[in-house]
Amino acid sequence: MARFIQTHTSRFNTSPGTTEIEHLGGSSRPCRVWLISWTGDSIHEQEVDDLHGLSSGLDGGEYHWVNITGLEDEASIALLGKEFSLHSLTVEDITNTNHPPKYEAHEKYAFTIMRMLRQAGGEMVSEQVNFILLHRVLLSFQEIPGDVFEAVRNRLRSGRGRVRSSGTAYLQFALMDSLVDNYMLTVEKLGGEIDAMEDDMFSGTDDAPISAIREYTRQITMVRRYVRPVMEMLEQLKKSDQQPLEADLLPFYSDLQDHIRLVNDGVDGYRELLKHQLGMYTALKGYELNEIIKVLTIISTIFIPLSFIAGVYGMNFLHMPELSVPWAYPAVLGGMVLAASTMLILFRRKGWLGGKPKRRARSKRPE
Structure with missing residues (x-):
């Protein structure tokens, strides 16, 4: 000092x-x-x-x-x-x-x-x-x-x-x-x-x-x-x-x-x-920290439904009908990919994950 x-x-x-x-x-x-x-x-x-x-x-x-x-x-x-x-x-x-x-x-x-x-x-x-x-x-x-x-x-x-x-x-x-x-x-x-x-x-x-x-x-x-x-x-x-x-x-x-x-x-x-x-x-440093936290939050949000699905089908119950279906495993994987892709597209459209948020077109007033 x-x-x-x-x-x-x-x-x-x-x-x-x-x-x-x-x-x-x-x-x-x-x-x-x-x-x-x-x-x-x-x-x-x-x-x-x-x-x-x-x-x-x-x-x-x-x-x-x-x-x-x-x-x-x-x-x-x-x-x-x-x-x-x-x-x-x-x-x-x-x-x-x-x-x-x-x-x-x-x-x-x-x-x-x-x-x-x-x-x-x-x-x-x-x-x-x-x-x-x-x-x-x-x-x-x-x-x-x-x-x-x-x-x-x-x-x-x-x-x-x-x-x-x-x-x-x-x-x-x-x-x-x-x-x-x-x-x-x-x-x-x-x-x-x-x-x-x-x-x-x-x-x-x-x-x-x-x-x-x-x-x-x-x-x-x-x-x-x-x-x-x-x-x-x-x-x-x-x-x-x-x-x-x-x-x-x-x-x-x-x-x-x-x-x-x-x-x-x-x-x-x-x-x-x-x-x-x-x-x-x-x-500026606060903004950069917020950006880092935002990215980490988005990643965590994407993995929430994936973790939920994996947790449900990872339970050791004897009677789970889906486990005996031959196409159940690829269907679950496809659903997880679809959920993650949908969330990524949604976040990107809102501008939360790179890119600029898309503005809604203003409705014209009736003449």
């Missing part, structure tokens, strides 16, 4: 703001920090090996995107929190990666949590992505390598579109837009698989539709769990007076809300479709 509330007993009785690394990807490894700095005319990228003094070393005349991949290195995450003056509860939320999407406005920065969804090996994987928007600096935190942001990076490098000429607030929107676009692609892919499963189910090629329906229901429920709160989060982001957000970006976030509505509508539609498929599959 799916667990929608995950408890972590090791965090009980600890003070608020205590970090505990909960991540995807297995064994612990150091985080990787990639820095992209740009202006309208230039851009340069580098991997940051030493996090000490990172905040003070950023050029105030440029915009900066600091992407941190891998949250297993607790010391490095804590150091980044100190470098950029992040609240201890913010650092805790970054490292405890089971949060639904949310938005928090702080005095010097805005903190946003979203989820990145992907299918891996037939399983739906949810990864937490955190954004810290400061003045001219955007921090993004990912659990594992690999994301859906490469198109944004390419636009930033090539100078295409608005992302290069705008600041970090627009960059955050572009990254969030990539996540929402990925939601749409994920739901569309799931929908195609669900439709194909329905075709296979009614064509008889799917041998285990119940397990498939259960798995798709689990995946679509996970998508719904992490996508539905995004609408409220975006509304809070738009209304926040502490968010360093340019006024001309508000229409973009409104458009993002429209996309989320489409995703939510698609998720709800496929949830209802899965319920319908489960009901149809149950009804």
